[in-house]
Amino acid sequence: xxxxxxxxxxxxxxxxxxxxxxxxxxxxxxxxxxxxxxxxxxxxxxxxxxxxxxxxxxxxxxxxxxxxxxxxxxxxxxxxxxxxxxxxxxxxxxxxxxxxxxxxxxxxxxxxxxxxxxxxxxxxxxxxxxxxxxxxxxxxxxxxxxxxxxxxxxxxxxxxxxxxxxxxxxxxxxxxxxxxxxxxxxxxxxxxxxxxxxxxxxxxxxxxxxxxxxxxxxxxxxxxxxxxxxxxxxxxxxxxxxxxxxxxxxxxxxxxxxxxxxxxxxxxxxxxxxxxxxxxxxxxxxxxxxxxxxxxxxxxxxxxxxxxxxxxxxxxxxxxxxxxxxxxxxxxxxxxxxxxxxxxxxxxxxxxxxxxxxxxxxxxxxxxxxxxxxxxxxxxxxxxxxxxxxxxxxxxxxxxxxxxxxxxxxxxxxxxxxxxxx
Amino acid sequence: xxxxxxxxxxxxxxxxxxxxxxxxxxxxxxxxxxxxxxxxxxxxxxxxxxxxxxxxxxxxxxxxxxxxxxxxxxxxxxxxxxxxxxx
Numbered sequence: 001x002x003x004x005x006x007x008x009x010x011x012x013x014x015x016x017x018x019x020x021x022x023x024x025x026x027x028x029x030x031x032x033x034x035x036x037x038x039x040x041x042x043x044x045x046x047x048x049x050x051x052x053x054x055x056x057x058x059x060x061x062x063x064x065x066x067x068x069x070x071x072x073x074x075x076x077x078x079x080x081x082x083x084x085x086x087x088x089x090x091x092x093x094x095x096x097x098x099x100x101x102x103x104x105x106x107x108x109x110x111x112x113x114x115x116x117x118x119x120x121x122x123x124x125x126x127x128x129x130x131x132x133x134x135x136x137x138x139x140x141x142x143x144x145x146x147x148x149x150x151x152x153x154x155x156x157x158x159x160x161x162x163x164x165x166x167x168x169x170x171x172x173x174x175x176x177x178x179x180x181x182x183x184x185x186x187x188x189x190x191x192x193x194x195x196x197x198x199x200x201x202x203x204x205x206x207x208x209x210x211x212x213x214x215x216x217x218x219x220x221x222x223x224x225x226x227x228x229x230x231x232x233x234x235x236x237x238x239x240x241x242x243x244x245x246x247x248x249x250x251x252x253x254x255x256x257x258x259x260x261x262x263x264x265x266x267x268x269x270x271x272x273x274x275x276x277x278x279x280x281x282x283x284x285x286x287x288x289x290x291x292x293x294x295x296x297x298x299x300x301x302x303x304x305x306x307x308x309x310x311x312x313x314x315x316x317x318x319x320x321x322x323x324x325x326x327x328x329x330x331x332x333x334x335x336x337x338x339x340x341x342x343x344x345x346x347x348x349x350x351x352x353x354x355x356x357x358x359x360x361x362x363x364x365x366x367x368x369x370x371x372x373x374x375x376x377x378x379x380x381x382x383x384x385x386x387x388x389x390x391x392x393x394x395x396x397x398x399x400x401x402x403x404x405x406x407x408x409x410x411x412x413x414x415x416x417x418x419x420x421x422x
Numbered sequence: 423x424x425x426x427x428x429x430x431x432x433x434x435x436x437x438x439x440x441x442x443x444x445x446x447x448x449x450x451x452x453x454x455x456x457x458x459x460x461x462x463x464x465x466x467x468x469x470x471x472x473x474x475x476x477x478x479x480x481x482x483x484x485x486x487x488x489x490x491x492x493x494x495x496x497x498x499x500x501x502x503x504x505x506x507x508x509x
Contacts, residue, residue: 067444134472138465 006185009253009421010261010362012090012246014082014195017356018239018346021058022085027363030371031392035223035345037237042203050215052222053201054239054347071139072152073117074199078242079149080156083111083193087157090246091258094157100256108161108189109154110180111197111244112172114351114408116146118200149197149242161189167351169408170310172196173243174354177416178267180247190252195244196355206238212277216313226348227375228311228318228341229383236312239347243356262362263419265299265401268292272411279317279407283324286310289413290328290403297417299401301333304417306370306395306402308361311341312348319382321405326385338395340388344374354406358416361404365420368395398422426478431497438473442466452494474500 015022018036019029029036036054045051060069060077069077084094093099120143128136142148147165154163162183166175173196180194209215216235218225226237247264269292272285279286294301307325311318318341326334342360349356364370370393379387401419408414426434436450443466456462462470471482474496480503482490490496 065444067440067442070442134475138468 007250008181008184008247008264009250010245010264010418011248011253011258012086012092013244013261013359013362014085014087014089015241015243015356015359016056016058016078016081017241017243017349018054018056021056021063023089023359030342030345030360031369033345033372033374035226035374036239037222037225037347039222044203048203048206049210049217050206051219052225052237053206054237055201056240071137071143073120073143073148074240075113075117075197075242076143076149076152078199079111079153079195079197079244082195082197082242082244083153083156086193086195086244086246090248091256100258102191104158104160106161106190107157107159108180108183108192109150109157109159109163110166110176110183110192110194111150111153112166112176112351112355113146113149113197114167114169114172115198115200117144117148118202118205120144122202122204153193157193159193168412168414169410170348170350170353171406171408171412171414172351172354174358174404174406174414174416175269175412176355177245177247177264177358178269178414181264181267184247184249190249192247193244194247194355195242196349196352197242198350198352199240200350201238201240209238214314224375226313226344227377228309228313228344228373229380229387230376231378231380233313233315233318235314236343237347239343239349241346241349241352241356243352243359245355245359245362260421262365262421265417265419266293266297267417268294268296268415270413272413274411276411277409279320280411281316281320283320283327285411286321286324286405286407286413287327290324290405290415293403293415293417294328297401297419299417299419301329302336303401304329304333304337304403305400306361306364307337307339308357308364308402308404309339309341310405310407311373312343313341317407319380321407322383322385334385338370338386338388338393340370341373342371345371354404354414354416357406358404358418361402361416361418364395365400365402365418368397369393370395426500428497428501431478431500432493434477435474435493435496438470438477442469442473450493452492452497454493455491456493457491
């Protein structure tokens, strides 16, 4: 465990996802095993080899006024929506709403996006070509920059301890949680709004991922396309959404009588130093991240009861991760762990995935039940660990811990450790 | 096109302000200052000016935009230019 004894706890949760416009609807869909993947009905979609994605169930325009949305990229709007839910869930005041207050100098923000304002960049270029530079919105730059969501959330809640946006592709928002833990441990902040957001379901993004043969092309069965650990998995499904956690020093949370969802126990990182997009097939880099998370959290391999896997439904990645889990925990401890891959339902939120799955891990510990991975008709022969499938799985009572894995193009490996709050 | 009346310009401008920054059109009255009364920032003023150019068919150069402090200033500017082009 790190020398610093500050314990960091999770006191607020917020999300808008392909499964629901908030945390309760997202969680109940996960327990019900519902897919958030739907066909795309865009004009010209037939030109693309992939014609489905996991889109939000609640459009930002349903919950935000139009004039505000004019100057927000979609990823920024949904980050604000998720942050508001988390802030309220943590019991903090906003505007006319009563609640606890926090000194702005002790409040930080870490909100990541892997890609940033892709829609803004591309739409603005169309405006420029068709109507000239004067018609390009003066808000284009703050809408396309990947730190936009972090800055906007900081402004919204008056966070002056620092506002950050770590970028590491699909590990981005797991890094955000790790950095937030460090901000609190190091004494820079008492409370941090931490999370991730992504909204780049766009023809270019589908074309680009399809071009690298990374996406499932199961066009005739979109809801069955994301199938981690199934023998016939053929790639991931692009998703969009945002998730935000309020992290807080235990001392600060207890002093105000806050409800504690779970303990954010620590975080581990590594670089594969192997390939810009392929995972290291031995899983050694991912294993290092998990071992370092255990060390940072002061946990032993046998303390881990559950792992929320990165599991994206790609042929290579899913089994490499299982090898990494065995490498990190040892064969015996690894066999005691129950594993699930929520991307089977949410699709892959890229830079939003690490935060959403951290949020799911927190709920899993709090509720004592692991959502099942869906669409495993035929378990891959290479899978020799306990994957939760069919029905959600009860977790034991008592002091248990879990890991959330997130890996990103570039060889970024991040594992976040959570403990149940007792 | 025939020159717009003061009321037409006010109506058009207040619609632009409502759409751009969400201030109800009824609050956009001639004596209001964009910055001090309506709390509109400089980037939003650029958006409003471009929309006003499209709506009223008059160019508002950046140098002029800086001098247009109130809603009435914009009405006068648009009317002045429209009048000049008619003459």
